[in-house]
Amino acid sequence: MNGMRMNLTSPARTRRVRRMVGCTLAVSFLSIGVAACGSDGESQGVKTPPESTIGQLGVTGQWARATIADAKNTALYFTVVSAANDRLTGVSVDASVAARAEMHQTMTMTSDSGAAGGEMQMGPVDGIDIEANTPFVFEPGGYHVMLFDVAKPLVEGDTITVTLSFKVHGTMTLDVPVLSEAP
């Protein structure tokens, strides 16, 4: 199990994170609505909330996925950048939002069937080390915060409050907009 996780945080993921970082920085620093790379106009009109900061740590690009039909679970995503090393130790939401929140990682297992992709599996993670000046990206298919058993459906346009606990920088309260798909 651990071995598999090690494989997944290897170069492919690092590359993807770097690419994301490029676009994320372009958005946050140039304050333009549409990212320079990879956009085909689908993200136009989405309002990105302002960066939240505590000390030298910032969180950007936060969004939660609207619940689908009567499904009870959903996920939320964001990017953490810190000037100093830190560790994200916990994520929580009020019971009026969901029964509990957990940091998860989606992993792809190697395929033995000859099919295109291996099976995908989610697993909880205890915490996430944030390396100084290296954005850590929560994104679909990778790290995400899973919300279990929502109290009521999350609908596009809603905003939920999420609390992030960092070992060094302390606690941050984050307003997270609900979107029906990735911004």
Place this chain on the structure above:
Amino acid sequence: MKLRTAVLALLTMALPLAACGSGTATNPIAGLQRDPAPEVGSLSLPDASAGGADFTFTPGEGKYLIVYFGYTSCPDVCPTTLSEVKKALARVGEQAKNIEVAMITVDPNRDSDELLTKYVQTFVKGGHALRTDDDTTLQKVAKGFGSGYSVTTNAKGEVEVTHSGTLYLVDPAGTLILEWPFGLKAKAIADDLVTLFGKA
């Protein structure tokens, strides 16, 4: 010397195309093709969105079928993938009426007929919700597609599900002709579909 200048000129012209993402000048198929291509036309499952009627993986003349194995408690991978399918169909335009979408639940204990139907149809109008309580039947279908899944309960009593993140494309005769691995964007999927319809 002249040749070298010409090569340099060509390279310079090509560079901007490669600057951000892939170019669109040529349109190679983004999906993967297995050799031999699996035949899935003889398989079937009950269609919960059609009162449990038998659903076979043979879309028929001029039609294609996109098949996905997932579950509705899936917070990350399934909605991400089905969102891309929805956007891909919007990009395809008029021909989208000839593309059917079916989601097969690998977690029938928690996914009711009604929930699964609402879930898939949130993304695709008229999407098929395929569900069986008979694991032998489900395994047979998954094996036919080369898809894998498992549903287990851990020590804390939580249900853990694994499933293939792949989208499968079935041609009119029931041959699995393409597989789109997890993470592929709507544009790539739509481009493949447009290419296929162009050939038909």
